[in-house]
Amino acid sequence: MSLYGAMFSGVSGLNAQSQALGMISDNISNVNTVGYKNAHASFSTLVTRQTGNTYAPGGVRSAPVYSIDRQGLLQASEDNTDLAISGQGFFVMTEAATPTASDTRFYSRAGEFAADSEGFLRAPTGFYLQGWRTDLSGTPTASNTSLLTGLESIRVNSVSGSASPTSTVDLGLNLPASATTGATESTNTTVFDSLGVSHTVALTWTKQAAANTWVVTAAATDAGSVEEGTVGSGTAYSVTVVFNGDGTPASFDGGATPPVLALGTWSSGASNSLITPNLGTQNVADGVTQFSSTYSVSFNNQDGTQFGNFFGVKVDEDGIVTALFDNGETQKIYKIPIATFPNPNGLGTKTGTAFTQSEKSGDFFLRSPGEGNAGTIVPSALESSTSDIATEFTSLIITQRAYAAKTRIITTADEMLSELIAIKR
Numbered sequence: 010m011s012l013y014g015a016m017f018s019g020v021s022g023l024n025a026q027s028q029a030l031g032m033i034s035d036n037i038s039n040v041n042t043v044g045y046k047n048a049h050a051s052f053s054t055l056v057t058r059q060t061g062n063t064y065a066p067g068g069v070r071s072a073p074v075y076s077i078d079r080q081g082l083l084q085a086s087e088d089n090t091d092l093a094i095s096g097q098g099f100f101v102m103t104e105a106a107t108p109t110a111s112d113t114r115f116y117s118r119a120g121e122f123a124a125d126s127e128g129f130l131r132a133p134t135g136f137y138l139q140g141w142r143t144d145l146s147g148t149p150t151a152s153n154t155s156l157l158t159g160l161e162s163i164r165v166n167s168v169s170g171s172a173s174p175t176s177t178v179d180l181g182l183n184l185p186a187s188a189t190t191g192a193t194e195s196t197n198t199t200v201f202d203s204l205g206v207s208h209t210v211a212l213t214w215t216k217q218a219a220a221n222t223w224v225v226t227a228a229a230t231d232a233g234s235v236e237e238g239t240v241g242s243g244t245a246y247s248v249t250v251v252f253n254g255d256g257t258p259a260s261f262d263g264g265a266t267p268p269v270l271a272l273g274t275w276s277s278g279a280s281n282s283l284i285t286p287n288l289g290t291q292n293v294a295d296g297v298t299q300f301s302s303t304y305s306v307s308f309n310n311q312d313g314t315q316f317g318n319f320f321g322v323k324v325d326e327d328g329i330v331t332a333l334f335d336n337g338e339t340q341k342i343y344k345i346p347i348a349t350f351p352n353p354n355g356l357g358t359k360t361g362t363a364f365t366q367s368e369k370s371g372d373f374f375l376r377s378p379g380e381g382n383a384g385t386i387v388p389s390a391l392e393s394s395t396s397d398i399a400t401e402f403t404s405l406i407i408t409q410r411a412y413a414a415k416t417r418i419i420t421t422a423d424e425m426l427s428e429l430i431a432i433k434r
Contacts (some may be wrong), residue, residue, distance in 0.1 A: 011424050012429075014057070014066035019418030021068030025052060026412040028071045034407050036396040044119025044362045046077045049404070050152075069115040077364065078353045081118070081392040088195035089323050090130055092120035093392045096384020098347035098376070102136035102363065106162050114139070114157055115363040116348050128166030134361030137162040140330065140343040147329045147341040154346070155375055158271045163343045165322045167216050171338045172205025174279075175313030178270075179287045180212075182306040184223055184299045186256065189221060194304045196225065200272075201313030202279035207335075208232065210272070221252040221259075221299060232282075233274025240273030240281045250288070252299040257292050265291050284311075314338050315331070328378040346375045347383035 029050035039045040051074045083093045087342035092100070106129055108114075115136055122130040122138050139160040141149035151159030158335040178198055185192075194214045199207050208231045215224045227235050237244045248267045253259045261267040266415035267288055273281040280338040289296020317336025324330050328345035350356065357370025366373055376383035 011064065011066060012426055015422045016419055018066040018068040019415050019422070021055060022071065022415035022418065023412060025050070025069045025071035025426075026408050026415060028073075029408050030188065030405070030412070032073055033401050033408060034091045034220065036401045037041075037294050037405075039075075040394050040396045040398055040401075042119075042394050043121050043361060043391050044081070044117055046075055046079060046118070047394070047396045047401075048073045048075045050074070056096075069266070075354055076395060077356055079395045083387055083390045084393055085221055086283070086389050086391050088123070088349045089321060089389060090122045090124065091120060091389055092392050093387040093388050093390040094118055094120070094347065094378075094384045096382075097353070098349045098383045099353075099364070101139040101157070101160060101346060101348050101375075102132065102141060103162065104136060104167060107138055107221075108137075108139075108162070110158050113365060115359060115361075115365060117361075117363045119362040121391055124165050127166045130163045133363070134363070136361060136363065138345070139163065140328075140345045143329070143344050145341060147327075147344060149344055156375075157375070160346065163345070165330065165332065165342070166319060168319060168332050168340055168342060170316055170318050171314075171332075171334045171336070171340055172203070172316040173312070173314040173338055174203045174205075174282055175284055175311045177285045177294075177309065179286055179310040180306075181289070181296050183302055183304065183310040184214055184252075184297065185304055186221075186299050186301045189218055190391050192216040196306060196309065198309050198311060200282065200284060200311055200351035201315055202272075202275050202282055204277050204279040205314065205316035206275070206277040206279060207315060208272075208275070209218075210235075210270075212350040217249075219251075223250045223252075223299070224248065225250060227270055229272055231276040231426075233276075233321060234272070236271045236273070237268040238271060239269075239283075240271045242271070246270055250297065255291060256298045256300040257294050258289050259291065261288060324386060326378060326385045326387065328386050344377065345373045345386060347377055347378050347380075347386075348375055349381070349383050350374075352367065393407065 032048045032050055034044055036047045052069055052071050053071055055063035057067040102115045125131050140163045141151050143149050184325055196212045198210050200260055210229045213226050225248050229235050235246050236242050237246050248262050250260045267286045270284040314336045317334030317338050320335050321333045328344035329341050332340045332342050333412040351371035356364035357367045379385045
């Protein structure tokens with residue numbers, strides 16, 4: 010009977026609008042939730058099979074549609090570990106600190122991460138951020154970067170400290186052209202061994218009888234041997250520097266560059282040091298020179314550092330996680346991948362602004378930030394919710410009116426049934 014059908018159609022309308030109200034409520038509730046993707050109701054008809062000239066009411070049903078691929082606004086943050094994605098893709102996260110191959114991976118745009126008591130980067134929901142471990146150049150060490158098993162939970166305090174031994178010394182100074190044979194000048198430079206201990210190396214310049222010729226020797230108070238080339242050669246470090254008539258260096262021991270300075274048997278017990286002196290370029294006044302002036306040092310630089318303690322991390326747009334040390338040293342330790350899907354709107358939703366792979370979403374692709382269609386990482390930023398209060402409140406009014414209209418269907422059908430029953434009276 011069409012009257013009963015009208016009632017059931019009205020009931021289906023009430024149920025559909027109730028579902029829509031639930032979606033609007035969640036959207037409004039999560040207007041400040043980082044990385045939240047709003048949902049809206051998609052209505053479709055329920056059609057009952059028609060016979061002849063009669064019409065049988067069916068009704069309506071609603072289904073949630075998620076705008077997961079919609080980009081939220083990016084807002085600046087003061088925390089180095091707050092991350093956002095500009096473009097497509099998701100962060101990969103797990104519930105366990107050491108996930109196995111069978112553990113579920115979660116995908117999210119909510120990049121509000123902070124180090125926990127063990128140094129793991131975690132979201133407020135408890136998920137662990139996943140990444141590739143890298144070598145010092147920032148290249149992932151995983152044998153296959155396309156597999157989830159190549160990822161691990163990012164632990165920022167996995168390095169406790171760092172020291173960098175001196176490998177080069179850049180020296181710029183002027184030797185007086187008017188110096189007499191046997192005149193000496195000296196320069197001290199500080200170098201660091203493999204343990205980060207500082208040492209002083211004294212460089213002594215002695216004017217030779219030959220025109221425009223000086224000999225530089227090296228000595229170190231804390232080293233048992235100061236030699237050329239390699240430790241154990243037995244050759245004391247002594248380099249003959251010949252200058253051109255225009256004051257620029259012509260040769261270093263007859264070559265274009267001075268030999269390597271080898272320092273061994275450090276009193277600190279550190280490994281032997283091999284240091285490349287950079288005294289300038291042949292025929293160019295960019296290092297050691299000989300002009301008619303007094304002895305003067307313009308620069309004396311080396312690339313080593315003492316031991317430094319870990320004090321934080323930074324992340325760049327390529328997803329490289331770099332450990333920072335208080336001696337100025339940095340070390341690349343992880344790289345954050347971006348997971349992309351053929352149909353991100355088909356992902357399954359989970360608590361904690363997270364999603365899971367489904368049949369509708371298609372298989373994931375792990376990419377480096379900026380590779381292919383993957384977005385780039387924006388450090389010290391967060392992606393805002395895609396909910397808009399004005400839109401949601403407008404939808405709320407429409408849903409309320411639509412719900413009220415559905416109730417009129419039921420009350421009207423009830424009145425018509427009452428009239429029909431009254432015929433019997």
